[in-house]
Amino acid sequence: MREYRLGRSKEEVIALFPERAIKQVALGDRKICVARIGERFFAFERLCPHRMASLGEGWITAFDEVVCPLHQYRFELGSGRVSSGDCRDLICFQTVLDDRGLAILF
Ligand code: FES
Numbered sequence: 001m002r003e004y005r006l007g008r009s010k011e012e013v014i015a016l017f018p019e020r021a022i023k024q025v026a027l028g029d030r031k032i033c034v035a036r037i038g039e040r041f042f043a044f045e046r047l048c049p050h051r052m053a054s055l056g057e058g059w060i061t062a063f064d065e066v067v068c069p070l071h072q073y074r075f076e077l078g079s080g081r082v083s084s085g086d087c088r089d090l091i092c093f094q095t096v097l098d099d100r101g102l103a104i105l106f
Contacts, residue, residue, distance in 0.1 A: 004028065007101035014039070022066065025055040027104060032093065034104070035060055035077065042066075042077040043093040043104045050087040066090070 004027040007013030016037040017023055024046055025034050035042045040090050044066065048055055053070035060066055065074040065083055073085025080090035093106040 001105050002028070004104045004106075005014060005101050006034075006104070008088075008103060010039075010097055010099055012019060013041075013097065013102040020036050020059065020060045022056055023056075025064070027106075030106075032104070032106075033066075034102075035066065037064060037077070039097060040078075041095040041097055041102055042076075043069060043106075044075070045091040048073065048087075050085060055090075 007016055020037060022033050022035045024031055031046045033044050046055060048068040050071060050073050053068050055066055055068060057069045058067050064077045066077055067074050074083045075090040076083050081094040082089055087088050093104050096103040
C-alpha cells in the first residue's frame with residue numbers, strides 16, 4: 001500500500017478542498033477524486049463504474065452520497081456502496097487527516 005500526502009497541515013488541506021465540492025487530484029500516475037465534508041475527507045475512483053463518466057463533474061448530496069452526472073447513480077461516500085443504480089460499488093481509498101495534511105492510502 002502506498003501513501004500520498006496532500007497539503008502540509010490540516011488547515012492547509014482543508015482550505016484546498018471547498019466543502020462538498022469534488023476535486024480531481026493526480027497521485028503518481030493515477031487520478032482520483034477527493035471530497036470534503038467538514039473534517040472528513042473521501043477519496044474514490046475518478047470514473048463511474050457504470051459507464052465511466054467523470055465523477056469529478058458529479059455532486060454530493062445532503063445524505064453524503066456522490067451522484068454521477070450522467071445517469072445520476074448514487075454511491076455512499078466512505079463505503080462506495082451503490083445506493084441508487086445497477087452497477088458495482090465505487091472503489092474508495094482510505095484517508096487520514098492529521099497535523100501534516102491529508103494522507104491517502106492505496
Ligand atoms: S455513467 Fe455514471 S451512472 Fe451511468
